[in-house]
Amino acid sequence: MVIPHRPVDAAMDVDSPVKARVRALWLNKVRQRAGSFDEVHPLYFSLTGAEGRDIRELVNDGLVRLNSVGGIAEQDLRKCVAIENSPPAVARLQERFPGLKIVEKDVRSLVHAETPLAWPQGDERLLCAALVVNLDLPGALLIHLDEHLVASFPQIGWVGKIGQIQRSLAAYDAWTLCLTLNATPAWSEGEQQNIGQLITSNIDDHPPYRARVETALRIELRAVLGAAAPFLAVLANDDAQRLLCMLVPKLLAEALTPNGWAMTVEWCLFYEGGNGAPMVTFIVDLSRATPGPSMTTRLRAGMSDFTNGVSRIEENGNIQTI
Amino acid sequence: MADGVEFTGEIRVASRIVDYLSSGLYKDPAACLKELVNNAFDADAARVAIFVKPDADRIIIEDDGMGMTRKEFQAHFDHVSESRKRDQSDLTPTGRPKIGLIGIGFIAANEICDVMEVFSTTEGSTELLHVTIDFAEMRKPAGERRRTDSEIAKADYRGEVLKAAKSDHYTQLFLKQVRGDARRILAGAGGGMYGDRGRSLYGSSVDELRSALATMRQRKWTDEFDDYSSTMLQVALNVPVAYLPQWMPRSGHRAVKTVEERLSGFGFDVSYDGAPLRKPILFTSDDFLCRPLRFDGEHVGFDGYLYAQRYNLKPQDLNGVLIRIRNSAVGEYRPDFLGFPSSRYTLFQKWVSSELYVDDRLEAALNIDRRTLRDTHPAYIEMQSAFHELLDGFLETARQELYDKPAEQRRNLRAATNVKAVRSTIEDLQPALSAAQIGRIIQVLDKRVNEVRFRRALSKNYSASQLFDLAVEAAEAVLEPREVERFVSELMRRLG
Numbered sequence: 051m052v053i054p055h056r057p058v059d060a061a062m063d064v065d066s067p068v069k070a071r072v073r074a075l076w077l078n079k080v081r082q083r084a085g086s087f088d089e090v091h092p093l094y095f096s097l098t099g100a101e102g103r104d105i106r107e108l109v110n111d112g113l114v115r116l117n118s119v120g121g122i123a124e125q126d127l128r129k130c131v132a133i134e135n136s137p138p139a140v141a142r143l144q145e146r147f148p149g150l151k152i153v154e155k156d157v158r159s160l161v162h163a164e165t166p167l168a169w170p171q172g173d174e175r176l177l178c179a180a181l182v183v184n185l186d187l188p189g190a191l192l193i194h195l196d197e198h199l200v201a202s203f204p205q206i207g208w209v210g211k212i213g214q215i216q217r218s219l220a221a222y223d224a225w226t227l228c229l230t231l232n233a234t235p236a237w238s239e240g241e242q243q244n245i246g247q248l249i250t251s252n253i254d255d256h257p258p259y260r261a262r263v264e265t266a267l268r269i270e271l272r273a274v275l276g277a278a279a280p281f282l283a284v285l286a287n288d289d290a291q292r293l294l295c296m297l298v299p300k301l302l303a304e305a306l307t308p309n310g311w312a313m314t315v316e317w318c319l320f321y322e323g324g325n326g327a328p329m330v331t332f333i334v335d336l337s338r339a340t341p342g343p344s345m346t347t348r349l350r351a352g353m354s355d356f357t358n359g360v361s362r363i364e365e366n367g368n369i370q371t372i
Numbered sequence: 373m374a375d376g377v378e379f380t381g382e383i384r385v386a387s388r389i390v391d392y393l394s395s396g397l398y399k400d401p402a403a404c405l406k407e408l409v410n411n412a413f414d415a416d417a418a419r420v421a422i423f424v425k426p427d428a429d430r431i432i433i434e435d436d437g438m439g440m441t442r443k444e445f446q447a448h449f450d451h452v453s454e455s456r457k458r459d460q461s462d463l464t465p466t467g468r469p470k471i472g473l474i475g476i477g478f479i480a481a482n483e484i485c486d487v488m489e490v491f492s493t494t495e496g497s498t499e500l501l502h503v504t505i506d507f508a509e510m511r512k513p514a515g516e517r518r519r520t521d522s523e524i525a526k527a528d529y530r531g532e533v534l535k536a537a538k539s540d541h542y543t544q545l546f547l548k549q550v551r552g553d554a555r556r557i558l559a560g561a562g563g564g565m566y567g568d569r570g571r572s573l574y575g576s577s578v579d580e581l582r583s584a585l586a587t588m589r590q591r592k593w594t595d596e597f598d599d600y601s602s603t604m605l606q607v608a609l610n611v612p613v614a615y616l617p618q619w620m621p622r623s624g625h626r627a628v629k630t631v632e633e634r635l636s637g638f639g640f641d642v643s644y645d646g647a648p649l650r651k652p653i654l655f656t657s658d659d660f661l662c663r664p665l666r667f668d669g670e671h672v673g674f675d676g677y678l679y680a681q682r683y684n685l686k687p688q689d690l691n692g693v694l695i696r697i698r699n700s701a702v703g704e705y706r707p708d709f710l711g712f713p714s715s716r717y718t719l720f721q722k723w724v725s726s727e728l729y730v731d732d733r734l735e736a737a738l739n740i741d742r743r744t745l746r747d748t749h750p751a752y753i754e755m756q757s758a759f760h761e762l763l764d765g766f767l768e769t770a771r772q773e774l775y776d777k778p779a780e781q782r783r784n785l786r787a788a789t790n791v792k793a794v795r796s797t798i799e800d801l802q803p804a805l806s807a808a809q810i811g812r813i814i815q816v817l818d819k820r821v822n823e824v825r826f827r828r829a830l831s832k833n834y835s836a837s838q839l840f841d842l843a844v845e846a847a848e849a850v851l852e853p854r855e856v857e858r859f860v861s862e863l864m865r866r867l868g
Contacts, residue, residue, distance in 0.1 A: 117574070117575030117576075117646075118575060118576070118577040118580060119575050119576070119577055119643075119645075119646040119647050119648070120646055121425070121574075121575045121645055121646035121647075122425075122426070123575065124572065124574055124575065127425065127426040128426070137489055137491065137544070137546050138491055138544065140430075140432070140546075141423075141432050141434055141491075141544050141546075144423045144432055145421060145423075145434070148423060148425065148575075148643075148645040148646035149425040149426055149574070149575070149645055149646070150426075151426050151427070152430075154430065154548075173427070173429075
């Protein structure tokens with residue numbers, strides 16, 4: 051049965067040295083975490099797309115076993131959960147991996163992102179507490195400004211909710227987030243101003259962070275972010291990707307640290323994805339924070355670490371650290 | 373996906389049918405799945421895939437059959453009644469005899485789920501039908517659901533027409549919000565002996581399935597396997613999938629060749645979470661009989677086979693006769709053999725399994741549930757009578773070949789063994805007796821053994837003391853009294 055490919059499915063299934071490198075990095079994380087799998091909460095949670103390429107990688111690596119008819123082996127049924135909200139894509143994915151747990155929702159609905167006090171129930175709640183959460187999100191970083199022009203970042207909010215669920219279930223003491231975004235944000239002028247202010251205020255407060263940002267962006271940041279013109283029009287080449295590498299980890303920290311997670315950024319990667327689309331991928335380790343310094347202190351202390359591992363993945367798959 | 377043409381409607385069902393739908397017939401998930409698979413068969417699908425694992429919170433059934441357009445969907449489901457499915461033809465375009473009379477399978481799904489989502493497209497069309505059927509309407513009181521004197525609304529649906537590739541043809545059904553009991557059964561939480569988790573057939577290849585059936589320890593599938601697997605077996609038993617490889621011992625294969633080839637000729641493959649379905653009928657006994665059946669009468673005709681093996685069939689699920697019409701099973705095996713007198717060949721009835729592939733004429737006797745037959749219908753009566761006659765003769769043959777003859781053989785073997793034991797005991801009496809004396813005693817013994825009465829007694833007598841009596845009897849015929857005394861005392865000493 052032929053199901054038309056969505057562009058996102060094709061993009062996720064691309065074979066290139068760049069994609070291979072990205073896959074290798076998160077796969078390594080899954081290997082590292084595999085020993086902690088408790089058979090109740092998943093090892094791996096992912097937006098797999100219809101082709102389930104990442105599930106295939108786990109199978110090829112021996113992390114997920116198949117039975118004699120190519121389905122997920124009985125003892126590994128709980129290891130992976132795929133998030134896919136298109137029924138035909140669900141069918142295709144299920145055809146490829148009989149027995150695979152697929153939640154037919156998008157992440158936003160799954161975590162009840164719109165309602166702070168609403169949570170996934172029953173098994174869906176357990177499934178959110180995976181050892182490796184791989185969010186290969188379609189689209190760019192979204193920003194929402196309320197009536198007071200206070201910014202929120204919906205996708206970061208989803209991650210924050212996952213962090214809260216992880217914390218409440220106390221399933222694992224440590225987990226890894228892999229977050230991928232398209233790096234062509236379509237922010238309005240007002241949104242750009244807001245982000246500019248966010249970054250510049252942090253630069254002023256944290257000199258090490260400022261130094262990292264300016265090194266990464268190779269520009270006089272204040273001049274760009276403080277200018278009257280929207281900065282996206284000014285940024286060239288891979289600057290938008292570099293900007294996101296500076297911004298997103300900080301946002302993640304702000305979302306996850308209050309929920310008792312200490313964050314270590316391993317990689318902030320930028321590269322060209324399918325069809326040359328600029329992409330960014332973050333690989334972040336979270337561990338249960340020990341009681342001690344306040345959240346604010348931890349955030350401040352971590353500022354200079356949030357830009358660890360900023361690197362470009364070149365066309366041949368090599369990593370060039372910035 | 374929301375930029376297609378949208379539409380809504382109600383599925384209305386003839387009152388006569390609704391009673392059956394509501395009577396709980398399809399509460400058994402296997403019954404519902406069977407209907408949906410048979411629908412795919414009628415749509416000329418070569419391949420059907422059913423996905424239930426890991427936890428049956430959603431069931432997917434997809435097939436590469438003809439599919440349907442919006443027009444066809446609405447034409448059929450806006451007024452579901454009898455005789456619609458075969459309005460055009462009794463056969464599918466590839467020549468398969470259509471199983472279903474009405475599209476009851478779709479609606480039967482309401483017993484196990486609250487929502488069904490359908491995606492379907494036909495070859496040559498660029499339309500992809502997408503319909504979501506809400507069975508919540510079913511839960512309303514009957515009065516609220518009546519639309520006309522003869523129709524009752526069964527569900528609401530909303531749909532849209534999307535785009536598909538012209539060459540595509542398929543149907544995907546998503547059974548969502550699967551209901552409590554059905555979900556529990558399908559997920560396989562229970563089953564097995566005493567409610568413990570039984571063996572699972574999840575992910576079994578054909579060989580593994582065959583091996584699992586061949587090594588069953590319990591008497592019934594539901595005692596051996598978990599609910600997930602029992603459901604899988606029930607579906608496989610019912611729908612027109614092929615038999616297992618070597619399901620019949622080699623020497624019986626000729627008797628079942630016709631039925632076997634008929635099914636494999638359809639090219640209809642069904643998988644259950646990737647596991648290929650095969651009819652779970654497997655006979656492995658070395659001591660068996662198999663006879664092909666054929667009958668062509670005034671009101672009905674059938675072919676099939678009768679199989680009997682020495683000792684009770686295991687699993688018991690296969691004991692009885694299974695009727696198939698248009699290659700789809702009508703209910704389950706009937707261990708009463710359609711009312712065959714239980715007093716005739718009582719012991720041997722439990723040794724017998726049979727399948728009858730009955731022609732269309734029996735369909736008129738089929739109740740709408742497709743699980744039972746009206747036993748007053750002429751086609752049923754004729755079939756029953758013909759089958760009973762065949763069964764009667766077969767049971768007599770089974771008794772002779774599988775019971776009497778082997779029993780006689782066993783008696784003869786026992787007699788020979790006993791004679792050998794007695795002879796050996798006497799021979800061991802040297803040197804207490806001379807070789808000549810021993811030889812004469814054995815001569816008498818051999819002569820006696822050829823007497824039928826003696827031989828019969830010998831076949832029953834196998835205790836040590838009875839062997840002693842035989843030896844003494846032979847010795848008394850040959851030896852002098854004093855020698856007999858010595859013989860007896862020596863014999864007693866040897867026999868301890």
